[in-house]
Amino acid sequence: MTEEAKTQAAGQESGPSVQKIAINFLIRFYIVFKVLKLYAENNQLIEEQTRLLMEELNRLKAAEPEIKFKIKQESIFFNQQRLKFSLANYHIFKSLLEEFRRREIGQLDLSADISRQELIKALSIFCQKRTGPEPFEAIQAELAGQQISSLRLEKMQASEHLLSPEKSSARLYFLSILHLREISDREKENQKIKL
Known part of the structure; x- marks a missing residue:
């Protein structure tokens, strides 16, 4: 077996586990997102769910140096690889897709050095109801106002909206x-x- 074939086989073996870690992170992200809509940031339930989210984030950072989630063609991609959701978590996938679409978020990049507090603040900003004509710009302005630089967003392409x-x-x-x-x-x- 050539070196190239070994590298490709190793990549295929690690692929599903990285996918699973990325999906688990998105599930935790979704849970914290939904709970933040109901409770204040200092709530005990938020603290516990955020701790679990950070554990998943640390697992993801250990598996992949770069963390990019992109919304494209009715799918969520992690580092240019389409995530495959199962029947059990498909509703979470659709809800996340819709929440990102409502906020016009096309890509979410997380820096390796993002802190727990920055992540909670960013999620609090995301989960606020946006009624203005340009929700993405409002979110960007609030993130800049809170000086959250370890999380970067890109606007959804016009062709992806509806x-x-x-x-x-x-x-x-x-x-x-x-x-x-x-x-x-x-x-x-x-x-x-x-x-």
């Missing part, structure tokens, strides 16, 4: 075929369906 119902239905149809094929492939290999 899909027509026809395009959305067609995409859903073809995605369901893709998932059906994945399930049948797993069945052939006698693997259980991951929920």
